[in-house]
Amino acid sequence: MFRQTIAKRTLATFIPKETILPKKYGGRMTVTLLPGDGVGKEITDSVVSIFQAENVPIDWETVDISQLDHEDGVNAAVESLKRNKIGLKGIWHTSADQVGHGSLNVAFRKQLDIYANVAFCKSIPGVKTKIPNVDLVIIRENTEGEYSGLEHESVPGVVESLKIVTKVNSERIAKFAFDFAMRHDRKMVTAVHKANIMKLSDGLFRNTVARVGEAYPQIKNDSIIVDNASMQAVAKPHQFDVMVTPSMYGTILGNIGAALIGGPGLVPGVNYGREYAVFEPGSRHVGLDIKGQNVANPTAMILSSTLLLQHLGLNDTASRISKAVYDVIKEGNATTKDIGGNASTTEFTKAVIDKLSTM
Known part of the structure; x- marks a missing residue:
């Protein structure tokens, strides 16, 4: 439960x-x-x-x-x-x-x-699924990233959408995730990112989560690129415990988690x-x-x-x-x-x- x-x-x-x-x-x-x-x-x-x-x-x-x-x-x-x-x-x-x-x-x-x-995203007895015993928590930053809501058409046919990532909000959601893990006897927090491409924005998020995690030696601190995270969540969801993500990645992984346990309902x-x-x-x-x-x-x-x-x-x-x-x-x-x-x-x-x- x-x-x-x-x-x-x-x-x-x-x-x-x-x-x-x-x-x-x-x-x-x-x-x-x-x-x-x-x-x-x-x-x-x-x-x-x-x-x-x-x-x-x-x-x-x-x-x-x-x-x-x-x-x-x-x-x-x-x-x-x-x-x-x-x-x-x-x-x-x-x-x-x-x-x-x-x-x-x-x-x-x-x-x-x-x-x-x-x-x-936790399996419920009585619901038939392909992968049993899923128990995954996804913690998503709610206020920035791709969901900052800042976009405009700079010239006809060219739209710019601003992805905002700040150190202060990355720290806040990271601390939330590690505190959650501590209080719920969870063993690992995995930061989801795309820092291999968005080196500044997602790099800031990934590095901030890693730094905050140093203050929680009891919790394993890991990170994974979002496309690999999506594949791994479908193939081997049991390797994850708590996942902390920027806004858009959390929405994607949340839908994957819903599918794993039987649907959004x-x-x-x-x-x-x-x-x-x-x-x-x-x-x-x-x-x-x-x-x-x-x-x-x-x-x-x-x-x-x-x-x-x-x-x-x-x-x-x-x-x-x-x-x-x-x-x-x-x-x-x-x-x-x-x-x-x-x-x-x-x-x-x-x-x-x-x-x-x-x-």
Whole structure:
């Protein structure tokens, strides 16, 4: 269960020191809910239903940016997070054909300085895969690199896109990765780069991670070129433990990790900043093609919500919900189509709720 069986290894123990928890009113906490696009509302509805059935002391402040324009939507989400500090988020869609608008996800992270994305690619009993027992954590720098969002057409037909890599942010994500490894009993941190070609930018990232790693002698410190990392992750994923990457490489490897364990519907994740934490599926799939069909797998979103509960100190509730999810998947009687079943999103959710009622 993502190494949750030993208290010191739970994600709840790894909260950036500056992160502020939401205020309690009458024992309850308000959390921002951002349903997202595609199947986002369907799978966040699953979490809301489970939390209601479990009487979790959380009130949702919902911000549906689909009802707003680009800038107003991001601003509304940002203001809600500034109030509540904690959020549960679906994936926002950014069309490749939409000119003049950058990524909503990138704009959101940059405004709140949510700099660290963590994706948990761990095999789940009951899901058939070609390679068993995968247990890989991908930690991605969220705010710069190719996702700096700085590009322009200098002359007609010539576009310049600026890849920004800074020492301070490379140090920050490196320290995050090594601290994570220490607190979760992980043995190795591997920096992913393309320093053989981008000697200055990726060279700075690789060298910074290596230097930060010198302060953690208990953790093996390694590096690998991104194209080789992609091949090795597919062929021999067990050689990796924690991978720390610039923005784009983490997105690529996160999708590989999702494929290894059975699909994007199974990968939970979280984004950390100095003051905010936003929990969302770790694989960047919106599910526009299955929107409204009630077939999406809500596992990644539910497990992300259990990480949120751990963050808030509700460890027993988090363990109950995650165990119920794993039990339902292992039994195989109410699983969704992406992992070989025939259940709908709501049927899977009901199965989890029913399982909780017997625990």
